[in-house]
Amino acid sequence: MIIEVGNIKIGERNPFCLIAGPCVIENEKITLDIAHRLKEICTVLTIPLIFKTSYDKANRTSVRSFRGPGFEKGVSLLQKTKKELGLLITTDVHTPSEAEQAGGVLDVIQIPAFLCRQTDLLLTAGKTGKAVNVKKGQFLAPEDTRYIVEKIKSVGNNKILLTERGTFFGYHRLVVDFCSLPVMGQFAPVIFDATHSVQQPALGEVSGGRREFIPFLIRSALATGCAGIFLEVHPEPERALSDGPNMVKMNDLPALLETAKEIDTLVKKL
Template sequence: MVKEVVLNEEIKFGNQRPFVLLAGPCAIESEERSLKVAEGIKEITDRLGIPYVFKSSYDKANRSSIDSYRGPGLEEGLKILEKVKREFDLPVLSDVHTAEEAEYAADVLDIMQIPAFLSRQTDLVTAVGATGRVVNVKKGQFLAPWDIEQVVEKIESTNNQRILLTERGASFGYNNLVVDMRSLPRMRETGYPVVFDATHSVQLPGGAGDRSGGEREYVPHLARAAAGAGIDALFMEVHDRPEEALCDGPNMVRLDDLEDILRKIQAIDEIVKED
């Protein structure tokens, strides 16, 4: 059994609780789209009784090309996330890329996310930990599951034990990722809740030349497998029209398909966590 990480009265991770959904568009494209997707996902999770955190990035600094869309930036992005919080009474999550951003972003974000490529950046990890917010660490594609222990120690050094650990696939040759489901119980040995990133795990990094490709058709399969292995939260990037998305469209889940996917994962999660 892992530590229980409390976000608020309604949303708690770990301790055999039902999984929490972390979901939304990859990057913030506009206020209108952010509100539309947040509302759509909330309607679904309210029907299913799934705790929900809205996810979207104000900046995606780790892009394939200099011309790739990154988002509206820190100031404008946080304003949009703050509006999502206010309109729908939802906690919000976004990536933080520099130590300098951390304190400013913590005024709005409920969960601060360390991007996978930056998971070994000590100054960033400790600055985010020092905010006292819940920290979600994406395990780097280049890290073994047991390597995450060093990242955990860095965050704990700031007296923050509100930590989530996310599996998002490991580099397997060129432009490909694979998921070793053993990494979920292995990371749980740290004593912290684990998250499965179902959409980045089907990404083909740089697979489309100047951008990443993806195989969204495999998202439901991997998500069900992860639920069977045992997860405390599920991370999914969701878009109303992925073919028009400005970032990571090929691996994002279509909003219209989300409810069916979640129902099946919920059923597996309940079986795995039976007393």
Template sequence: MNTVSIGSIAVGGKNPVVLIAGPCVIEGYERTLAIGRGIKAIADRLGMPYIFKASFDKANRSSFNSFRGPGLTDGLAILKSIREELGVPVVSDIHCATQVEPAAEVLDILQIPAFLCRQTDLVYQAGLTGKVVNVKKGQFLAPLDMKNVINKIREAGNEKILLTERGFSFGYNNLVVDMRALPIMRSLGYPVVFDATHSVQLPGGAGTSSSGQREFVPNLTRAAVAAGVDALFMEVHDNPAEALSDGPNMLYLDQLEDLLKDVQAIDNVARKHR
């Protein structure tokens, strides 16, 4: 098992579970920073390693009119400021090869969205930066298929790879999580992340936007940690009803701490078997 270092944070092996969390999309500097501060305060109280996430552009939206975020230039500037303000690593999605170089100047982790995980040029170019690359497994892929994605990044001379499970398409407008996918992907030799909030998404379930089943986030989170994941990816908001993207599947900030206490207790047991 390769352990991936992100600044002072070690992901993988028998290291404690890492939290990757923030709002779905940048909703302006002040509110995005405030959410990050709230999450960091919780992580600090619990002694949990924390990485901030937010998207500068949500390119994959149900509707043409859906909010996408501030875009590459303004979004990266905001993420750079948040990185400096919070003193934590940051991750965001990239969608095309032209975004790779400017994103790599700011981000600690380059994230490949699930629907783009087979895009060879994007994955390879991300690998060439030498940055940590987190690839979300497509909703259409078997877990062992991720070995081909890994090989594309390794061809670029990069071994700093994270693999994320975010559910598998099950009929129309529905996702399920096969918990077997977590140890299967981990057997490929790289740390595995569980995306606890996108896994309860109902893609396109609200017609012009996705819906979600937030009430199942704690159940799936506890199950994934018991299965032995190395990190948790969660989209968190102070008021998901006001969120400009993915509100129905985001976790309330004031519910995060109690859930993470459960996570740490389960992780203490699970790490003995990793």
């Protein structure tokens, strides 16, 4: 199955798309700088890009952790990014009202993993007519994502993506079952979230991460023929205000994507 977002075709033998950006909006300058650099890299490599960042990290471990600028300021900046750079954009929404209001700006509405079964949120996102990317909860069997897809399709929206971002908590880290990708692929094109899949939850007030494993997970995911890769990136992850340990350093991104493109091209010729 193939869905279209703007001028991008996602799924089947189409080249993988990249959903990427900083974890959270830290300020306007760094957001626009990252978006501009991503556009440059993906233009050179001819990789379809959807820019992602969050206006509110609503499920941070600690109440003292940075959450972002909030809905109004965040969506306004996303709209500015879209207009100035001509990028397709996505962000995560947390309530039906947010989905409804943001639908006029976003090209893809992202549903967070912990909210993937919230019926009202899924239905409202679907009713916007925009593509809906649902992150599979760490607690959910891949076979059960069919019910997520059914909910969104019930309101007449067939533009659905499913994202794998680690399958369960174990050994204080997330573990990826790559068998889940073809299973989920029976219901919708599958995106693989390579950065949250190396997250180490429950390490005190903030989550940890092992970014050195990201290249290996990307290679493995693309070998399954997945439709896209989700990455959070930052010029200085060690100084990032959220999820720094599992973000890709911007300077490492071109080489990472070059390898990814080679693997994707090879696999989709088979």
